[in-house]
Amino acid sequence: MNYQELLQLDQQDPLHKLREAFVLPDDTIYLDGNSLGPMPKVCAERAQEVLHQQWSQDLIKSWNTHQWIELPSKVGSKIAALIGAAPEQVMCCDSTSINLFKVLSSALLLQPKRRIVLSLNGNFPTDLYMVQGLSSLIGEDRCEMQLVEEAELEQALTDQIAVLLLSHVDFRSGKLLDMARMTKLAQQQGILVIWDLAHSAGALPVALDDCQVDFAVGCGYKYLNGGPGAPAFLYVAKRHLSKVSQPLSGWMGHKAPFAFTIQYEKPAGIEHFLTGTPPVISMSVLDAALDVFANVNMQTVRAKSLALANTFHQLLTSHAELHELTLLTPLTEAERGSQLAYRHPQAYALCQALIKRGVIADFRAPDILRLGFTPLYLRYIDMWIAVEILSDVVKTAEYLKAEYAVKQKVT
Amino acid sequence: MNYQELLQLDQQDPLHKLREAFVLPDDTIYLDGNSLGPMPKVCAERAQEVLHQQWSQDLIKSWNTHQWIELPSKVGSKIAALIGAAPEQVMCCDSTSINLFKVLSSALLLQPKRRIVLSLNGNFPTDLYMVQGLSSLIGEDRCEMQLVEEAELEQALTDQIAVLLLSHVDFRSGKLLDMARMTKLAQQQGILVIWDLAHSAGALPVALDDCQVDFAVGCGYKYLNGGPGAPAFLYVAKRHLSKVSQPLSGWMGHKAPFAFTIQYEKPAGIEHFLTGTPPVISMSVLDAALDVFANVNMQTVRAKSLALANTFHQLLTSHAELHELTLLTPLTEAERGSQLAYRHPQAYALCQALIKRGVIADFRAPDILRLGFTPLYLRYIDMWIAVEILSDVVKTAEYLKAEYAVKQKVT
Numbered sequence: 057m058n059y060q061e062l063l064q065l066d067q068q069d070p071l072h073k074l075r076e077a078f079v080l081p082d083d084t085i086y087l088d089g090n091s092l093g094p095m096p097k098v099c100a101e102r103a104q105e106v107l108h109q110q111w112s113q114d115l116i117k118s119w120n121t122h123q124w125i126e127l128p129s130k131v132g133s134k135i136a137a138l139i140g141a142a143p144e145q146v147m148c149c150d151s152t153s154i155n156l157f158k159v160l161s162s163a164l165l166l167q168p169k170r171r172i173v174l175s176l177n178g179n180f181p182t183d184l185y186m187v188q189g190l191s192s193l194i195g196e197d198r199c200e201m202q203l204v205e206e207a208e209l210e211q212a213l214t215d216q217i218a219v220l221l222l223s224h225v226d227f228r229s230g231k232l233l234d235m236a237r238m239t240k241l242a243q244q245q246g247i248l249v250i251w252d253l254a255h256s257a258g259a260l261p262v263a264l265d266d267c268q269v270d271f272a273v274g275c276g277y278k279y280l281n282g283g284p285g286a287p288a289f290l291y292v293a294k295r296h297l298s299k300v301s302q303p304l305s306g307w308m309g310h311k312a313p314f315a316f317t318i319q320y321e322k323p324a325g326i327e328h329f330l331t332g333t334p335p336v337i338s339m340s341v342l343d344a345a346l347d348v349f350a351n352v353n354m355q356t357v358r359a360k361s362l363a364l365a366n367t368f369h370q371l372l373t374s375h376a377e378l379h380e381l382t383l384l385t386p387l388t389e390a391e392r393g394s395q396l397a398y399r400h401p402q403a404y405a406l407c408q409a410l411i412k413r414g415v416i417a418d419f420r421a422p423d424i425l426r427l428g429f430t431p432l433y434l435r436y437i438d439m440w441i442a443v444e445i446l447s448d449v450v451k452t453a454e455y456l457k458a459e460y461a462v463k464q465k466v467t
Numbered sequence: 468m469n470y471q472e473l474l475q476l477d478q479q480d481p482l483h484k485l486r487e488a489f490v491l492p493d494d495t496i497y498l499d500g501n502s503l504g505p506m507p508k509v510c511a512e513r514a515q516e517v518l519h520q521q522w523s524q525d526l527i528k529s530w531n532t533h534q535w536i537e538l539p540s541k542v543g544s545k546i547a548a549l550i551g552a553a554p555e556q557v558m559c560c561d562s563t564s565i566n567l568f569k570v571l572s573s574a575l576l577l578q579p580k581r582r583i584v585l586s587l588n589g590n591f592p593t594d595l596y597m598v599q600g601l602s603s604l605i606g607e608d609r610c611e612m613q614l615v616e617e618a619e620l621e622q623a624l625t626d627q628i629a630v631l632l633l634s635h636v637d638f639r640s641g642k643l644l645d646m647a648r649m650t651k652l653a654q655q656q657g658i659l660v661i662w663d664l665a666h667s668a669g670a671l672p673v674a675l676d677d678c679q680v681d682f683a684v685g686c687g688y689k690y691l692n693g694g695p696g697a698p699a700f701l702y703v704a705k706r707h708l709s710k711v712s713q714p715l716s717g718w719m720g721h722k723a724p725f726a727f728t729i730q731y732e733k734p735a736g737i738e739h740f741l742t743g744t745p746p747v748i749s750m751s752v753l754d755a756a757l758d759v760f761a762n763v764n765m766q767t768v769r770a771k772s773l774a775l776a777n778t779f780h781q782l783l784t785s786h787a788e789l790h791e792l793t794l795l796t797p798l799t800e801a802e803r804g805s806q807l808a809y810r811h812p813q814a815y816a817l818c819q820a821l822i823k824r825g826v827i828a829d830f831r832a833p834d835i836l837r838l839g840f841t842p843l844y845l846r847y848i849d850m851w852i853a854v855e856i857l858s859d860v861v862k863t864a865e866y867l868k869a870e871y872a873v874k875q876k877v878t
Contacts, residue, residue, distance in 0.1 A: 114492075177729060305599060332565055333688070335697065337696075
């Protein structure tokens with residue numbers, strides 16, 4: 057594949073025009089949308105409106121007149137459409153960690169005779185930390201974490217397990233798990249399943265209802281492009297809503313928040329999963345960002361995501377000097393998400409040298425260079441340019457400069 | 468007091484110029500800063516900077532280059548200065564409700580032989596709901612809520628009580644509790660004390676360290692003017708930091724978040740109380756808002772707050788037609804916060820009619836008209852205008868119009 061052929065692919069790309077919906081810095085190829093999505097232009101307009109009209113002019117009245125009070129469910133509905141959930145099962149609120157605590161507590165209450173929460177060693181750490189936190193609070197006799205390697209996962213699904221907690225896409229390797237199959241296998245053993253969609257919502261088609269998933273959580277600032285630290289979301293299957301309860305029962309999750317009764321009263325629906333007052337500015341920006349997906353078909357996104365990653369990998373393997381980069385992500389399309397992860401003995405320095413040259417990737421300890429392929433704004437020619445720069449950085453040994461060796465606090 | 472005298476008070480007011488730091492709508496007297504503070508001008512500038520430079524241009528690098536990672540502690544330090552806390556005991560994070568869950572869990576872990584959480588019937592409901600949520604999760608044998616009337620409070624402080632949970636200022640009546648005295652009385656019985664500062668932080672001098680308070684939580688969007696649903700804060704006394712642990716142990720509260728270890732490891736300091744990724748846009752706006760307090764003496768704020776409320780009440784009582792408004796707030800200065808609450812049989816309609824005329828107050832069920840006096844931007848002449856309008860609304864029976872009788876969802 058040469059530059060001309062890739063330019064042609066861009067011209068034929070049905071998503072090509074969507075790039076214009078984003079603000080992207082000049083001379084930058086942004087392969088880190090899996091960590092923080094770039095800013096859709098509508099977000100700046102919305103922030104302007106929230107600050108200069110809603111907050112500063114309409115003040116407290118905006119809870120009604122600008123429907124601030126409806127934001128968590130409004131944003132939740134938009135996210136629901138992207139993750140295969142019929143309405144009224146998704147709420148936008150809090151952080152992924154907090155939301156995991158809510159759904160995990162709920163799931164365990166539905167499993168009074170079981171206590172083990174099964175997950176993978178490689179799961180995103182905050183998910184594991186939240187299990188540990190709940191366990192420390194309610195005791196190992198009610199919540200005990202068990203971690204296995206992925207190869208051991210299926211045989212670990214027994215009737216001793218209360219909850220299976222999995223990330224749809226592994227944050228390090230980019231490996232995609234089979235949601236339908238794993239959910240079914242678990243449920244056959246009476247296990248409830250929680251999926252963390254941080255690296256799949258907005259990146260590929262997700263079918264929570266079709267897979268009969270019990271609970272899910274996910275992140276607003278990666279593929280949903282909701283801005284740094286954007287509020288997260290949670291999903292509770294309709295069939296569980298009347299039976300579950302969650303312990304972070306704040307006033308926004310009360311049946312009648314403004315009745316100010318002394319006793320908490322559980323509402324019938326997903327509103328029960330709200331806690332405190334939502335961060336309206338951040339949530340409004342996420343709300344606007346989701347409009348970029350309004351007419352986007354997630355199958356089209358998925359096809360382009362795979363094609364971009366395939367292009368990148370083919371170009372990379374065609375460069376002999378890049379042979380030290382070994383692919384960690386499965387090449388089988390059904391087994392990967394929207395990123396590629398390469399191991400390299402000096403992955404950190406390589407990543408820093410790339411960033412200096414305008415190719416934004418990220419590093420995950422100890423030796424992983426992680427590249428996200430986000431079809432709403434990346435072009436095929438970006439793959440070509442990125443690999444050319446990577447090749448140059450390696451050929452010239454530029455990444456071996458001392459300045460790239462020192463690790464920063466956050467990468 | 469006539470208009471001329473009040474105009475003179477404004478001219479002599481050391482805080483008078485601060486009004487210019489805020490955007491305030493025309494023809495509006497905003498007596499609801501106790502519910503949602505108005506926008507400081509610096510907030511719009513900061514939002515602009517966060518969106519157009521930090522997010523859209525510097526993208527993921529901003530975690531380092533713009534110190535997003537430091538925001539919770541940076542904002543925490545600014546708040547610490549307003550609530551009498553030496554540094555490194557305050558973090559900005561999550562919502563007040565979530566933060567209460569964290570400090571309450573911590574407090575109960577420090578009290579293994581006690582289980583009762585004592586509070587007042589009139590405490591802000593979300594605080595009570597969070598106690599109920601924790602109780603439902605860990606059982607009444609470890610967390611049982613006991614509510615009393617304020618008159619019964621002191622005699623209820625026995626060695627059976629684990630935690631005393633109080634709001635510094637009552638959200639309905641505006642009554643201020645004596646923090647030093649109540650904390651001391653409770654601690655004499657071995658009780659740990661949590662104060663909710665939602666209606667006092669930024670409104671009056673708070674002296675957490677001097678009062679030897681154990682824990683506190685509070686809100687960013689009322690007197691701190693941090694924007695709708697701005698992130699909240701929590702305080703943990705230095706002496707407890709090494710001994711406590713809290714169950715919402717997410718990755719941002721890990722000793723080394725980016726080491727991605729499997730086991731949660733508790734950091735030595737207040738960082739332990741962080742959970743997930745913070746909403747950077749909302750938190751940056753709060754950070755900017757706090758700069759308005761940079762050279763403000765809280766004693767000066769308190770003196771003006773009392774003077775404004777005194778002025779309002781004197782003017783109101785001088786109008787015979789307003790005799791149906793009966794003051795619920797104690798008139799004794801040491802016993803009230805920065806608001807006045809009046810009962811009126813048709814408080815809801817009255818509030819709506821006032822809002823229509825540009826005097827923004829709020830209503831609390833069943834019959835309370837609540838008015839906040841926020842010295843950073845309110846003038847003495849505003850008191851005069853507000854009472855004149857209130858008088859006119861009552862004299863002309865304008866509030867009896869049908870349009871003011873129907874309750875909206877949020878007030």
